[in-house]
Amino acid sequence: MLLKxxxxxxxxxxxxxxxxxxxxxxxxxxxxxxxxxxFNAAKLAFPDWVTGTEMFAFGHMxxxxxxxxxxxxxxxxxxxxMMYMTPALGNTKLWSEKLGLWTVFLWNIGLSLGxxxxxxxxxxxxxxxxxxxxxxxxVICGVLLPLGINVWMTIAHRKTQGxxxxxxxxxxxxxxxxxxxxxxxxxxxxxxxxxxxAYLTFWFAHNVLGLWITPxxxxxxxxxxxKLTGNPLYSHRIAHLHFWAIIAFYSTPASHHLMSAPLxxxxxxxxxxxxxxxxxxxxxxxxxxxxxxxxxWSMFVENVETKFSITGVLLAIPLNMQxxxxxxxxxxxxxxxxxxxxxxxHLALLGMSSFLEAxxxxxxxxxxxRRKLYSLTLANLHYWFFLVxxxxxxxxxxxxxxxxxxxxxxxVPYIDxxxxxxxxxxxxxxxxxxxxxxNVVWLYNMWMTAREGTLVPxxxxxxxxxxxx
Amino acid sequence: xxxxxxxxxxxxxxxxxxxxMCITLFGPSxxxxxxxxxxxxxxxxxxxxxVIGFSYEDPTVSGDGKPVTVILDKDPKTGEAIDPPxxxxxxxxxxxxxxxxxxxxxLGPGVEDLSLSIGKIKxxxxxxxxxxxxxxxxxxxxxxxxxxxxxxxRGWSPEETLRAAGxxxxxxVGKGKTIYISEGCWWCHTLLPEQTQDWQVFGxxxxxxxxxxxxxxxxxxDRKAPDLLHVAARNSSREWMEMxxxxxxxxxxxxxxxxxxxxxxxxxxxxxxxDYAKWRAEYMAYLNGESIxxxxxxxxxxxxxxxxxxxxxxxxLK
Numbered sequence: 001m002l003l004k005x006x007x008x009x010x011x012x013x014x015x016x017x018x019x020x021x022x023x024x025x026x027x028x029x030x031x032x033x034x035x036x037x038x039f040n041a042a043k044l045a046f047p048d049w050v051t052g053t054e055m056f057a058f059g060h061m062x063x064x065x066x067x068x069x070x071x072x073x074x075x076x077x078x079x080x081x082m083m084y085m086t087p088a089l090g091n092t093k094l095w096s097e098k099l100g101l102w103t104v105f106l107w108n109i110g111l112s113l114g115x116x117x118x119x120x121x122x123x124x125x126x127x128x129x130x131x132x133x134x135x136x137x138x139v140i141c142g143v144l145l146p147l148g149i150n151v152w153m154t155i156a157h158r159k160t161q162g163x164x165x166x167x168x169x170x171x172x173x174x175x176x177x178x179x180x181x182x183x184x185x186x187x188x189x190x191x192x193x194x195x196x197x198a199y200l201t202f203w204f205a206h207n208v209l210g211l212w213i214t215p216x217x218x219x220x221x222x223x224x225x226x227k228l229t230g231n232p233l234y235s236h237r238i239a240h241l242h243f244w245a246i247i248a249f250y251s252t253p254a255s256h257h258l259m260s261a262p263l264x265x266x267x268x269x270x271x272x273x274x275x276x277x278x279x280x281x282x283x284x285x286x287x288x289x290x291x292x293x294x295x296x297w298s299m300f301v302e303n304v305e306t307k308f309s310i311t312g313v314l315l316a317i318p319l320n321m322q323x324x325x326x327x328x329x330x331x332x333x334x335x336x337x338x339x340x341x342x343x344x345x346h347l348a349l350l351g352m353s354s355f356l357e358a359x360x361x362x363x364x365x366x367x368x369x370r371r372k373l374y375s376l377t378l379a380n381l382h383y384w385f386f387l388v389x390x391x392x393x394x395x396x397x398x399x400x401x402x403x404x405x406x407x408x409x410x411x412v413p414y415i416d417x418x419x420x421x422x423x424x425x426x427x428x429x430x431x432x433x434x435x436x437x438x439n440v441v442w443l444y445n446m447w448m449t450a451r452e453g454t455l456v457p458x459x460x461x462x463x464x465x466x467x468x469x
Numbered sequence: 470x471x472x473x474x475x476x477x478x479x480x481x482x483x484x485x486x487x488x489x490m491c492i493t494l495f496g497p498s499x500x501x502x503x504x505x506x507x508x509x510x511x512x513x514x515x516x517x518x519x520v521i522g523f524s525y526e527d528p529t530v531s532g533d534g535k536p537v538t539v540i541l542d543k544d545p546k547t548g549e550a551i552d553p554p555x556x557x558x559x560x561x562x563x564x565x566x567x568x569x570x571x572x573x574x575x576l577g578p579g580v581e582d583l584s585l586s587i588g589k590i591k592x593x594x595x596x597x598x599x600x601x602x603x604x605x606x607x608x609x610x611x612x613x614x615x616x617x618x619x620x621x622x623r624g625w626s627p628e629e630t631l632r633a634a635g636x637x638x639x640x641x642v643g644k645g646k647t648i649y650i651s652e653g654c655w656w657c658h659t660l661l662p663e664q665t666q667d668w669q670v671f672g673x674x675x676x677x678x679x680x681x682x683x684x685x686x687x688x689x690x691d692r693k694a695p696d697l698l699h700v701a702a703r704n705s706s707r708e709w710m711e712m713x714x715x716x717x718x719x720x721x722x723x724x725x726x727x728x729x730x731x732x733x734x735x736x737x738x739x740x741x742x743x744d745y746a747k748w749r750a751e752y753m754a755y756l757n758g759e760s761i762x763x764x765x766x767x768x769x770x771x772x773x774x775x776x777x778x779x780x781x782x783x784x785x786l787k
Binding site: 062333 | 475478481482485486489490492493494496497498500501504510514520521522523528529530531568575650651652653654655656657659661662663664665666667669670674675676677679680681682683684685686687688689690691692693694695717718721723724725726727728729730731745749
């Protein structure tokens with residue numbers, strides 16, 4: 001199907017094809033990514049489980065989990081939402097459906113190749129930037145740039161006067177993530193070394209999160225919540241406060257990841273202050289969305305897409321409260337390098353971001369397939385497995401992190417900390433496995449939706465139809 | 470289109486982002502440039518070579534094309550005693566030099582001047598190889614360390630230096646750190662004692678000049694296991710390391726570290742094939758209380774990956 005359209009004329013490709021291929025790819029990578037996560041968690045709880053082979057060693061699989069989730073699930077879900085939200089908000093068609101299909105095709109190939117090489121041990125040894133530089137160039141030129149061109153051109157060819165906030169975010173965030181990738185590769189491409197390399201590694205890691213994963217996820221919520229509830233966004237102006245605050249502050253706090261490295265002190269203090277300022281866009285975002293829900297709160301219970309979306313928005317509250325304050329020196333001293341940070345990272349990626357994207361993928365796939373979701377029961381099962389699994393993970397890792405922090409401050413022999421953490425490592429594995437199970441259910445549910453979902457009549461939204469099963 | 474405020478908006482994004490990036494990218498680069506290499510920094514870059522991780526000389530990230538660190542107690546040319554024994558970094562013909570030799574400005578003021586004038590590092594040539602060492606000199610009344618190209622100053626050739634050292638005095642440090650990177654050890658271990666609290670247990674935090682020319686630094690961010698920057702100062706037993714890598718539960722029953730027995734390869738030091746299945750069966754018997762002692766850990770072959778890894782740990786992480 002995909003291959004047929006790759007060489008078809010642009011006009012002959014049915015609108016929404018890129019969305020659908022992006023959507024299913026993203027769910028597939030979510031299953032792979034969380035499956036790897038569950039496998040890795042099992043290794044931390046039971047170190048002799050699958051042992052003695054290089055390929056299945058923890059150090060070979062951990063980074064594959066991280067990048068499968070970031071570049072496979074989250075970024076492809078972003079691609080998917082851009083493919084249908086950008087034209088919908090401009091009251092126009094996607095600039096090039098064919099380019100969109102090529103993007104998803106190259107993306108899957110490049111990512112599979114990159115992850116395979118990473119798994120085999122071909123690495124640059126730089127955290128979150130582990131892909132070797134030829135693969136990074138594929139990501140920049142084969143994935144991000146075509147995606148950006150499609151989005152920018154669609155916005156330029158819009159038939160509306162204004163640009164809605166979601167498209168402001170999409171357009172700017174793709175531009176920024178391309179800049180971040182190019183600068184992030186500079187140590188490998190131009191041989192930068194030493195502290196410069198260390199700083200740029202975390203500059204990249206921070207900005208991929210701060211300028212791509214969290215703002216684009218928020219931008220998605222600005223679309224899905226008004227669309228699902230039928231309420232207009234509470235305030236477009238507050239949304240712009242969110243947008244401009246991200247642009248102005250949030251490319252700067254990178255060095256708060258390296259508070260105990262010998263970086264210049266002014267840089268650490270500057271990063272710490274800028275890091276607290278995340279509370280401005282965060283409060284603007286959460287308040288805006290929750291006020292948009294006015295009069296429609298019953299949908300949080302009754303409508304599964306709204307349920308996912310609002311859960312994501314609510315998780316943004318602890319996320320930004322933690323994020324804003326844990327990077328100040330006083331708290332960083334206690335939690336740096338512990339499981340607390342692991343819990344926080346999962347709160348951002350698996351909690352806030354993934355819930356918002358799941359809502360958008362649910363909504364967009366039904367919209368583009370013109371089919372109603374196959375089973376509400378399975379969707380609810382997915383939701384509860386996802387939420388409960390995530391909460392088990394988050395809470396257990398937070399506790400483990402506090403234990404590690406105490407062990408660090410009171411200089412307890414390290415092995416005693418490992419012993420004390422053991423029950424939480426088992427809980428983390430249980431939680432991760434629940435999320436993985438929920439995602440397998442989701443993939444099945446979506447596949448059945450494509451095959452057997454009730455057809456949605458023209459002029460109707462899928463969520464306006466009653467479930468038949 | 471046609472609405473001017475969107476052009477202002479797009480320009481605004483560019484300006485604000487550009488300003489933020491100037492502060493966070495150009496600002497610190499001045500501070501980094503003023504870092505003067507310490508002995509640790511020079512030792513690290515000379516023993517690790519140009520770059521660790523995926524590169525032209527080592528595309529499979531297995532430790533090819535790295536220099537060898539040798540510890541000598543007498544001059545291979547004159548036979549004169551060197552007391553205390555000193556480290557020399559042997560770059561065989563074709564091995565790429567470390568970043569500081571190619572770009573002396575990375576070494577920092579003073580170190581750069583002495584390395585160029587007395588150290589003669591510009592005389593080194595990749596096609597014929599070179600031997601380097603870290604020497605002490607005086608610059609503006611202060612004693613500093615600089616890189617000396619021993620091939621130019623004392624006429625040592627890489628081959629005769631390696632021959633004089635022999636395998637027992639050679640340390641495969643560059644290869645060892647490559648294994649640390651490719652096996653993902655840094656996902657659990659950090660190389661960065663924290664400035665605020667790690668002094669007692671994990672030792673002193675690193676200094677500004679300890680990293681010049683290192684790539685990648687692999688600080689690590691997630692400490693599921695002890696910090697390793699000074700691990701060899703706490704434990705310098707090669708035998709303990711071998712047991713710990715083969716199966717960490719042999720020396721630390723509660724450890725969650727994976728087994729790295731596959732780093733031994735196919736044969737042990739005597740050339741005998743290692744029978745992993747038999748070893749594991751005997752180990753299980755020991756765990757079940759059927760035997761009193763665990764099976765012996767095979768002695769690693771001189772060219773095995775684990776030997777290089779332990780070389781790096783015991784030489785660099787002090």
